[in-house]
Amino acid sequence: MTVPTSLFTTIPEEAAQFAQGAEHLIVKSVSGRHPENPPLTFPACRVEKGVDFSGVSHSATCLQHEVRAVAHLRLTVVGTELFPCFITPPAGVLDWRFEPTEDCRWEIKEIPPELRKSALEFMAAYGLVYGALDFAITEDGEFNFLEINSKGQFGFVELQTGAPISKAIAAWLTEPRSWSPCWG
Incomplete structure (x- = not known):
């Protein structure tokens, strides 16, 4: 199966390095439930160039090259x-x-x-x-x-x-x- 390049990490430097090699990058929730009140997860979303990845150290994060x-x-x-x-x-x-x-x-x-x-x-x-x-x-x-x-x-x-x-x-x-x- 074709799999987009992906990274699961809690290390901000790894996330920043991974982002440098991606034309379009998304971040996805690793766990949680579908949104409720209050929301317990978030949708996959695009990562802007130059974003600060320091928050990655607080929770496992999935970064993936975006598939259009x-x-x-x-x-x-x-x-x-x-x-x-x-x-x-x-x-x-x-x-x-x-x-x-x-x-x-x-x-x-x-x-x-x-x-x-x-x-x-x-x-x-x-x-x-x-x-x-x-x-x-x-x-x-x-x-x-x-x-x-x-x-x-x-x-x-x-x-x-x-x-x-x-x-x-x-x-x-x-x-x-x-x-x-x-x-x-």
Whole structure:
């Protein structure tokens, strides 16, 4: 899978050096929940040139070279079942998770066979039976793997698309050894 150059750090000097090599850089929350009142996380946002990285020492920080995406893929994996949800936010939106759901287009559709194979190999390599993999899709159709949420939310995908993710989880929980990559 194509992965944008990324850095997780708490060292301000490392962050500053990493930023020097990036044309466009974003910072992402490492943990937290979707915004509530009060907010407990923040959306991915662009990093301006010359920013002071001293605050990085207070918490783990994820910096990533920005992928100029036209759409996104939330690929929910349960065992060997894949639920690919393509999300198209309004033009210019960096982080679709903070947009009203009605402002985005949500579609379940096939993914390329090589992406399916790579995702399942990734899950097996890390011994995971559930994961929410996030991809940024460029204008030329390239899928860029951004991260995996090993306990990522899936309910919003079901609500928007009708994808039977809960049913797949229930099936795995009742017969986990029958199709889990962890159990061979």
